[in-house]
Amino acid sequence: METSFAFFTDLFLHSLSLWWVIIPSIFLGFIVGAIPGFSAANTIIILLPFTLVMDVEVGLVFMVALYCASRMGAGIPAILVNIPGTAGAAATPLDGYPMVKKGQGQMALSISFTSSTLGGLLTTVIALLSMPLLARVGFYMHSVEMVVVMLFGISLIATIASKDTLKGLIAGFFGLMIGSIGADHVYATPRGTMGFLELYDGVPLIPALVGLFAISEAFMVIEGESILSEHSRDRLQTGTWHQTLEGVRITLKRWWHVAWTSLIGLVIGVTPGAGAAIAAFVAYQQSRAFSKTPELYGTGHPEGLIAPESANNGVTAGTLIPLLVLGIPGGATAAIMLVVMQYQGVNTGPRLFMERPELGYGIFMAMFTTYLLMAFTILPLSRYMSRVTLVSTTFMSPLIIGFTLIGSFVPREYMFDMYLAFAFGILGYIARKTGYHVAAILIGVILGPLLEQYMLVALQKSDGDFLTLFSSPLGNILWVALVASLILPAFMKHRQRRRKSVFAEGEG
Amino acid sequence: MASTQDSDEKRQLGGELIIPVLALGFTLYYIATVVDSPWSAQLNAFMVGSVLILLVLIFFAVAARALWRGEASLGMSNLIEPYHILPKRLGFIALSLGYLIVIQWLGFTLTTFVFMAASMLLLGGGRRPILCLVSATIMAAVALVVFVILFQKRFPKGPVEYLVQALS
Amino acid sequence: MSNSQRNSFISSLSRRSLLKAGAAAAVLGSSGSLASRAFAAGYPERNIDVIVPTREGGGADRNLRAFTAIWKKYLDTNFEPGFYPGASGRVGYEVYMGKYEPDAYSLIFGNMGPEVLNWVVKEPSFNIDDYIYWGRVDTDPGCLFIGSESKLQTLDDIIAEGKKRKLNVGTSRLAHPASIGMLALAEHTGIEVTLIPLSGGKKTVAGAVTGEVDFSVLTSGTVAAAGDAVKTLLVFNDKNVLGEALDNAPTMNEVYGTNLPPMLSSRAFGIHKAAVDKHPDRFEMLQSTFRKVFDDPEYKASVLKAKGHWEYVNYGGVEECAKFKQAMLELGAKYKSYLTGS
Known part of the structure; x- marks a missing residue:
């Protein structure tokens, strides 16, 4: 297998020559990503008849571009109107939406696009260079290790709860409890389903997401003329390209932050079955834990937006690695790619790189090119897209409700899911009005079932021995890291305070 | 508007109690649905449910103390305002x-x-x-x-x- | 990559090829059928709804498309699939039995193996004799496989290890024929196993490959698709019809001289019992046209084109289906305590 510099250059030039597939796919992916309920996976399924008759390379490039762009597109409604359309974007509004409220919508989009692009480019390059090595990650990240990874994400509840610990924890654990609804993973006993068959597979994520975040917000914002304050409106209206450039500058300045949070995404993405939501939450939690200004998170802090966006784009490259190197798809989109490759008679796994290296590496190169082209095609749009937030709530609120109710119907096509979204909307409204953090509930709903699933596998394997959670070396390292990331920030703060007071005393 | 000012000063616990009451009710219902189930189905009810019940009870205690001392009322206006x-x-x-x-x-x-x-x-x-x-x-x-x-x-x-x- | 390779690769990617492909797809999509019309008093005079209890884009979807593309020629009507995934197929059946009129204008396209075992675990809201399976399309046996890097490389390794410790076996879910096959194997060889449901075929394969579990059992079609990442050791059927694609693995009955019935995933069309009683002529028409599909060379081409295994295509009528449903119910009853944990 020849993987020289010349080989990669050739491959790059070749994938650039496919711009006529990539650019339309980018726009299509961008749009479907922005519609709640739609995803790259179900769009590809709908377009499968076309994909199957395309040349295998074109088909794969089309899917890859659509996949990357939809990931980026999902950030737009998450930031602008607080509607994360997919679970992967669930951590994006935490700091994205507060920025919008401050009139920094354009900058927020610009930060999101830039960090998505950088994160995507970086992880793609790393994937290209170290694919065989990365494919091994799945061999070490078993259920025990994944339990700890989940806890990284779930510990965000405690972080979010820092203002009013008791209420934050109640919200988070209530979310975990709601996430426990559904048939149990071993014997399929229905639990807490209130008799609804639609809840057997657990609480569907899109209705929970849009209900808690967006619908409740729509009921809230009618209090004002606009979701923005007077001052923010002026700021946005008079905004020029400056905000976009500022966003790019802020992100580039924090390139190191982009780098390591996107790596978290890559590693979690490589692990079969784990997904963008986990990556985004873990990255956010880690970013905050090691920040010098953790108190700014949740108030519209750029790093709080960079972390989840870099991470969920890192996942994109990650999920393709087990598919290509091992032949096992890491997620829904990868699974459909497998179908297409099999249909076209292309072997996945080690044979792919022996028989058709240009295809194996070509997919990542196409991904690289997609991110590159996105930087030029999408970034300039942020100035215009941010104007959406200027629309009066008279129009905005009904649009949000209509759009999200429709979006919650789309994935499963059950009326039940629309009712559920509404119910979550009311729950979210009550929570917001009475000082409970909806994000804490949401983290529980999303990560709770995953934690339970991994925990059950771990416990089943050890005949119910809880000590198994501390039986693996890698797992133990992760435990230490988890504890450290929870304690360190408090410790550092304490020390900082002490140093300050000592300093003050010295002066006085 | 003395009365409004008065209620502004006091913590409005009526609204704040809705989520804990919902959480408690749901947890008890959930536990009821898994009482006869195998251990794998009960795991979460114990791991999560027990902690949640404890948290809610603490919240109730805190709320009761605040009410007792007259620092809070059972008003719900924070839910409804403006x-x-x-x-x-x-x-x-x-x-x-x-x-x-x-x-x-x-x-x-x-x-x-x-x-x-x-x-x-x-x-x-x-x-x-x-x-x-x-x-x-x-x-x-x-x-x-x-x-x-x-x-x-x-x-x-x-x-x-x-x-x-x-x-x- | 050599120059010539690269050139052919690039030339295969012309813009024109995409356009051509798009046009071809459009033609494929719109080409209706003009086959002859038959008896049964104008039946069918409208499209037939097919309820699929799994998600769009999954195995059942592809299977159904390949089949109905040919069937519609003979029945002279279109089939409209409706996907109702959820609760391991329960939602689809409940919708079919609860919301569709028993007038032979709606069918259910289910998987007789796991879905019948579901009823053993927990009964549905309808009487399970109120629908019958009548048209079997394929039979896909369960198999036992290891990850290519597994420490246990042969059946003997597995049995020897299983006598030393309890083995962890991945499966897509407990109420599945492949799981039952594994339980029968453990019972016969006296090894101890814990079946660990890993929620779905993808994760079950991944579990074996990455070493999360010692090995896995699964429907063999999915295993064959995983290629070199896995190695099949045993098939729960009378014969390993796929041969090479399943590493020429022997069957359990061959190795151990057992008399285990085939542990199959088996896709079949089902219909309301009431529709059969009320409209015997329509049912007759469905059956006779259904039968013709199997002899149509276009069907074989369409299965092969969708990269399905023609070896698994296996016609079965009312009788075969009823026998299979009964066998599943009996097996389920035998292992009920294991499947429900009670």
């Missing part, structure tokens, strides 16, 4: 709920239009009616084209959908 928005908000929530019910009979497109138009008129206080109607029409038309015609999603059918079906 009062001048209340009719609009209740109307809007009712319209949203109505959307979900009526859609079964009027079908997806027509209900979307009616909901959009009605809630825009309601929230805008009847101002700019033409703009409201035009926006609602555009939204409903886009929804019809994208979700029903293009992606063939199984939304409830009504006169518009049947008409489109007959024409195609």
Whole structure:
């Protein structure tokens, strides 16, 4: 297998020559990503008849571009109107939406696009260079290790709860409890389903997401003329390209932050079955834990937006690695790619790189090119897209409700899911009005079932021995890291305070 | 407005108690559904449920103490304020709920239009009616084209959908 | 990559090829059928709804498309699939039995193996004799496989290890024929196993490959698709019809001289019992046209084109289906305590 510099250059030039597939796919992916309920996976399924008759390379490039762009597109409604359309974007509004409220919508989009692009480019390059090595990650990240990874994400509840610990924890654990609804993973006993068959597979994520975040917000914002304050409106209206450039500058300045949070995404993405939501939450939690200004998170802090966006784009490259190197798809989109490759008679796994290296590496190169082209095609749009937030709530609120109710119907096509979204909307409204953090509930709903699933596998394997959670070396390292990331920030703060007071005393 | 000021000073626990009460009720119901189940089904009820119950009980205790000392009231105004928005908000929530019910009979497109138009008129206080109607029409038309015609999603059918079906 | 390779690769990617492909797809999509019309008093005079209790884009979807593309020629009508995934197929059946009129204008396309075992675990809201399976399309046996890097490389390794410790076996879910096959194997060889449901075929394969579990059992079609990442050791059927694609693995009955019935995933069309009683002529028409599909060379081409295994295509009528449903119910009853944990 020849993987020289010349080989990669050739491959790059070749994938650039496919711009006529990539650019339309980018726009299509961008749009479907922005519609709640739609995803790259179900769009590809709908377009499968076309994909199957395309040349295998074109088909794969089309899917890859659509996949990357939809990931980026999902950030737009998450930031602008607080509607994360997919679970992967669930951590994006935490700091994205507060920025919008401050009139920094354009900058927020610009930060999101830039960090998505950088994160995507970086992880793609790393994937290209170290694919065989990365494919091994799945061999070490078993259920025990994944339990700890989940806890990284779930510990965000405690972080979010820092203002009013008791209420934050109640919200988070209530979310975990709601996430426990559904048939149990071993014997399929229905639990807490209130008799609804639609809840057997657990609480569907899109209705929970849009209900808690967006619908409740729509009921809230009618209090004002606009979701923005007077001052923010002026700021946005008079905004020029400056905000976009500022966003790019802020992100580039924090390139190191982009780098390591996107790596978290890559590693979690490589692990079969784990997904963008986990990556985004873990990255956010880690970013905050090691920040010098953790108190700014949740108030519209750029790093709080960079972390989840870099991470969920890192996942994109990650999920393709087990598919290509091992032949096992890491997620829904990868699974459909497998179908297409099999249909076209292309072997996945080690044979792919022996028989058709240009295809194996070509997919990542196409991904690289997609991110590159996105930087030029999408970034300039942020100035215009941010104007959406200027629309009066008279129009905005009904649009949000209509759009999200429709979006919650789309994935499963059950009326039940629309009712559920509404119910979550009311729950979210009550929570917001009475000082409970909806994000804490949401983290529980999303990560709770995953934690339970991994925990059950771990416990089943050890005949119910809880000590198994501390039986693996890698797992133990992760435990230490988890504890450290929870304690360190408090410790550092304490020390900082002490140093300050000592300093003050010295002066006085 | 002395009374308002008075209630502003006191913590409004009535509203704050809703989530814990819901959480407690749901947890107890959940536990009831797994009492006879194998251990794997009960794991979460114990791991999560027990902690949640404990947290809620602590919250109740804190709340009771605050009430006892007169630092808080069982008022719910924080849930409802600001009062001048209340009719609009209740109307809007009712319209949203109505959307979900009526859609079964009027079908997806027509209900979307009616909901959009009605809630825009309601929230805008009847101002700019033409703009409201035009926006609602555009939204409903886009929804019809994208979700029903293009992606063939199984939304409830009504006169518009049947008409489109007959024409195609 | 050599120059010539690269050139052919690039030339295969012309813009024109995409356009051509798009046009071809459009033609494929719109080409209706003009086959002859038959008896049964104008039946069918409208499209037939097919309820699929799994998600769009999954195995059942592809299977159904390949089949109905040919069937519609003979029945002279279109089939409209409706996907109702959820609760391991329960939602689809409940919708079919609860919301569709028994008038032979709606069918259910289910998987007789796991879905019948579901009823053993927990009864549905309808009487399970109120629908019958009548048209079997394929039979896909369960198999036992290891990850290619597994420490246990042969059946003997597995049995020897299983006598030393309890083995962890991945499966897509407990109420599945492949799981039952594993339980029968453990019972016969006296090894101890814990079946660990890993929620779905993808994760079950991944579990074996990455070493999360010692090995896995699964429907063999999914295993064959995983290629070199896995190695099949045993098939729960009378014969390993796929041969090479399943590493020429022997069957359990061959190795151990057991008499285990085939542990199959088996896709079949089902219909309301009431529709059969009320409209015997329509049912007859469905059956006779259904039968013709199997002899149509276009069907074989369409299965092969969708990269399905023609070896698994296996016609079965009312009788075969009823026998299979009964066998599943009996097996389920035998292992009920294991499947429900009670």
